[in-house]
Amino acid sequence: MAEQSVSIYRSMKDLPSTHLLGTGTPMCAGCGGLEALNQLYDIIGEKSVFVNAAGCMTLLSVYPFTPFRGSWLYTAMASAPAGAQGVRDALDILIQKKRMNPDDDMQVVVLTGDGSAYGMGLSATSAAMERELNFLYICYDNEGYGNTGQQFSAATPHGAKTATSTGSAGYPGYKKDLFAIWAAHKPAYVATIVGAEPVDLARKIEKAMSMKGPRMLIALSPCPTGWDFDPKETVAIGKLAVKTGVWPLKEYVDGQVQHTKVPRERRPVEDYLELQGRYRHLFEPEKNVRLISEIQKRVDDYWSNVED
Amino acid sequence: MTRSLLTGNGAAAWGARLALSDYVPAFPITPQTEIIEKISRWTERGEMDARMVTMESEHSMITAAASAAASGIRVFSATSSQGLLYGMEMLYTVSGWRAPFVLVNVSRGLASPITLEPDHNDIMAARDCGFLQIHCATCQEVLDSTLMAYRLAEDQSIRLPVIVNMDGFYLSFTREPVEIPQAEKAADFVGEYDPQNIRFRASSPVSQAVAVLGGAPYSYFRYESHIAAQNGIAVYDQLRVEFAETFGRDYPAIESYCCEDADIVIVMLGSFATKAQVAVDQLRKTGVKVGLLRPRLLRPFPAALFRELLSGKSGVAVVDQNISMGLGGVLHTELAGALYGQADAPRQLLSFIGGLGGRDITLEEFFEIVSVTQNAVAQQKTPPPRLLYTEQEMREMRKLQAAASVERNELNNSGAETNG
Ligand SMILES: Cc1ncc(C[n+]2csc(CCOP(=O)(O)OP(=O)(O)O)c2C)c(N)n1
Numbered sequence: 001m002a003e004q005s006v007s008i009y010r011s012m013k014d015l016p017s018t019h020l021l022g023t024g025t026p027m028c029a030g031c032g033g034l035e036a037l038n039q040l041y042d043i044i045g046e047k048s049v050f051v052n053a054a055g056c057m058t059l060l061s062v063y064p065f066t067p068f069r070g071s072w073l074y075t076a077m078a079s080a081p082a083g084a085q086g087v088r089d090a091l092d093i094l095i096q097k098k099r100m101n102p103d104d105d106m107q108v109v110v111l112t113g114d115g116s117a118y119g120m121g122l123s124a125t126s127a128a129m130e131r132e133l134n135f136l137y138i139c140y141d142n143e144g145y146g147n148t149g150q151q152f153s154a155a156t157p158h159g160a161k162t163a164t165s166t167g168s169a170g171y172p173g174y175k176k177d178l179f180a181i182w183a184a185h186k187p188a189y190v191a192t193i194v195g196a197e198p199v200d201l202a203r204k205i206e207k208a209m210s211m212k213g214p215r216m217l218i219a220l221s222p223c224p225t226g227w228d229f230d231p232k233e234t235v236a237i238g239k240l241a242v243k244t245g246v247w248p249l250k251e252y253v254d255g256q257v258q259h260t261k262v263p264r265e266r267r268p269v270e271d272y273l274e275l276q277g278r279y280r281h282l283f284e285p286e287k288n289v290r291l292i293s294e295i296q297k298r299v300d301d302y303w304s305n306v307e308d
Numbered sequence: 309m310t311r312s313l314l315t316g317n318g319a320a321a322w323g324a325r326l327a328l329s330d331y332v333p334a335f336p337i338t339p340q341t342e343i344i345e346k347i348s349r350w351t352e353r354g355e356m357d358a359r360m361v362t363m364e365s366e367h368s369m370i371t372a373a374a375s376a377a378a379s380g381i382r383v384f385s386a387t388s389s390q391g392l393l394y395g396m397e398m399l400y401t402v403s404g405w406r407a408p409f410v411l412v413n414v415s416r417g418l419a420s421p422i423t424l425e426p427d428h429n430d431i432m433a434a435r436d437c438g439f440l441q442i443h444c445a446t447c448q449e450v451l452d453s454t455l456m457a458y459r460l461a462e463d464q465s466i467r468l469p470v471i472v473n474m475d476g477f478y479l480s481f482t483r484e485p486v487e488i489p490q491a492e493k494a495a496d497f498v499g500e501y502d503p504q505n506i507r508f509r510a511s512s513p514v515s516q517a518v519a520v521l522g523g524a525p526y527s528y529f530r531y532e533s534h535i536a537a538q539n540g541i542a543v544y545d546q547l548r549v550e551f552a553e554t555f556g557r558d559y560p561a562i563e564s565y566c567c568e569d570a571d572i573v574i575v576m577l578g579s580f581a582t583k584a585q586v587a588v589d590q591l592r593k594t595g596v597k598v599g600l601l602r603p604r605l606l607r608p609f610p611a612a613l614f615r616e617l618l619s620g621k622s623g624v625a626v627v628d629q630n631i632s633m634g635l636g637g638v639l640h641t642e643l644a645g646a647l648y649g650q651a652d653a654p655r656q657l658l659s660f661i662g663g664l665g666g667r668d669i670t671l672e673e674f675f676e677i678v679s680v681t682q683n684a685v686a687q688q689k690t691p692p693p694r695l696l697y698t699e700q701e702m703r704e705m706r707k708l709q710a711a712a713s714v715e716r717n718e719l720n721n722s723g724a725e726t727n728g
């Protein structure tokens with residue numbers, strides 16, 4: 001595609017080799033959300049203010065430490081987009097009234113988990129898009145209320161075990177299609193990303209940074225603690241999410257949805273599921289073929305509707 | 309000196325305009341809506357150099373207001389009742405950001421049952437949130453208090469948001485002659501907004517509202533806000549003098565009416581206190597030594613001033629326009645806390661609850677309140693808190709209940725017939 005050919009990120013070697021985000025945060029080892037944030041922050045840069053909702057990432061900035069070179073504002077679980085509205089409007093007013101040097105302007109970035117993005121904060125997010133707020137939204141999607149111990153959220157996939165879906169069938173509901181919900185608002189940009197695909201991620205944040213208006217990113221965030229896997233598997237699981245087709249990488253621009261990485265020969269979903277403790281009940285004590293096929297079928301159905 | 313006929317809502321909007329507010333996040337709710345409608349007309353026509361944004365809830369509205377204040381601009385917002393409670397999480401949250409702004413609350417009773425008419429349960433629910441509170445009894449006071457509120461909020465030693473409270477309908481929709489201060493004079497009084505170190509700039513990054521680990525840093529920041537709120541007493545007193553010198557209207561932290569030689573004192577908040585004032589006038593004519601105290605400043609709580617003003621009085625009747633279920637009147641307990649153990653404290657402190665959901669408090673009821681208080685003093689025995697309600701009201705209520713049960717029976721009977 002034309003716009004992708006102008007990207008400065010064509011391969012891994014084009015990505016920044018040193019990171020802007022400080023180390024030593026209290027996030028769990030192997031946190032897929034932090035992995036994505038680390039890469040995003042390199043490109044967003046320090047001229048930014050992160051407006052955060054309650055969740056794991058809230059503990060990034062604990063008095064008196066922060067890994068951010070730029071600014072930070074913690075709000076509450078439901079209203080980070082409203083916080084972004086206040087900050088963005090204030091900066092615009094200050095520039096317009098010549099009370100602030102335009103060089104002091106910043107990228108306003110909302111950072112929330114899926115619990116906030118898919119649920120409690122959805123009304124505030126919808127309204128921010130309606131008002132065409134000029135902001136970036138990063139949802140790190142660990143598919144549950146991570147900070148409170150991984151209870152299921154509206155982002156939890158069908159069949160997954162969480163602290164509040166411990167039966168043999170796992171979570172009975174289905175993961176909400178936030179990408180479609182966001183895209184229905186016709187914002188400037190919506191994309192799905194995952195830290196395990198850094199070039200795709202870099203191109204998307206680069207594109208988002210070149211635009212104005214609501215720019216919305218959902219980062220699938222493999223979560224060793226909540227999904228129950230060895231922290232060293234974070235990247236592998238992220239890659240498998242893409243290769244099995246469970247996590248489609250796509251973007252929405254100008255009314256069009258494009259898949260940015262179509263897995264030609266999709267690996268069976270089992271490969272992705274069996275690495276994670278939250279799906280162990282699908283394999284032990286005996287294999288739950290019906291549920292695994294159901295999950296496979298939903299993935300197949302999705303891709304059968306995707307035009308090449 | 310020109311006076312215009314303004315509603316309380318209109319006066320609040322003028323306060324926001326004259327204080328040169330930069331930003332007004334809003335959300336409609338009766339009886340506050342007129343404030344934001346007026347401001348939106350002004351901003352659309354360029355008569356007020358502010359940006360208004362309609363949020364999707366009060367929770368978001370208060371978040372946006374405080375976030376903008378934390379970015380370094382002057383902010384105004386307004387709400388009422390259910391809206392104030394919908395935003396309650398953020399009231400508590402943002403006061404700790406130490407980013408000053410002004411919020412007008414138009415008091416209205418809370419559901420259930422749902423009503424549009426005024427009482428103070430909404431604002432009392434916000435009493436511990438960290439916002440300072442100024443309570444008004446006239447439309448002029450609403451305008452003037454809004455200007456004073458910015459000074460209070462932005463004071464170096466305070467840096468907390470302030471709520472200016474007025475009663476729905478009685479003030480919000482009632483037109484009174486109001487002197488609208490000259491724009492330059494008001495701007496001079498309020499001064500330019502100085503965000504100090506609370507602002508976002510690319511060249512000087514800050515982390516605001518960060519988490520803490522452990523009770524010690526948590527307590528530290530909570531105590532700091534409390535101490536800042538308490539500084540409000542001294543700051544308010546200076547401000548009041550400056551305001552009086554500039555505009556010729558004096559607003560003490562507690563307005564005292566006929567108290568100096570009074571034996572019995574009524575204590576009340578807000579516009580209903582003007583009803584009590586009429587009762588005081590009448591009783592004075594018959595020789596009863598009664599007075600009235602109306603706190604304007606509720607947070608910080610002017611405890612020392614209350615002690616001073618009530619020292620040596622024989623009886624105090626607190627009329628609460630709110631009800632804490634299972635306890636009674638909130639102001640009554642606050643006053644009891646302030647007076648307990650003081651050598652010259654009034655021996656009798658009585659509690660009355662009235663004016664809920666806009667229910668009137670009549671002159672006769674005030675007479676009764678005073679007489680019950682006199683009796684308590686004479687007998688040195690405090691009666692239990694009294695819920696004001698007349699026999700007439702009870703009869704009307706019984707009629708409504710009877711009508712309701714007739715309706716219910718008819719429905720049931722017709723249902724039985726069709727089923728049968
Ligand atoms: C109003 C409110 N309700 C509940 C909570 C408790 N809480 C804190 S974090 C959290 C989970 C947030 O989940 P998510 O947005 O997915 O972020 P994660 O914890 O996974 O990082 C919850 C429920 C809260 N902080 N505020």
Ligand code: SF4
Pocket residue numbers: 026027028029030031032033034056142146147221222223224225226
């Ligand atoms: S619980 Fe999951 S999302 Fe939260 S910090 Fe740990 S790994 Fe990251």
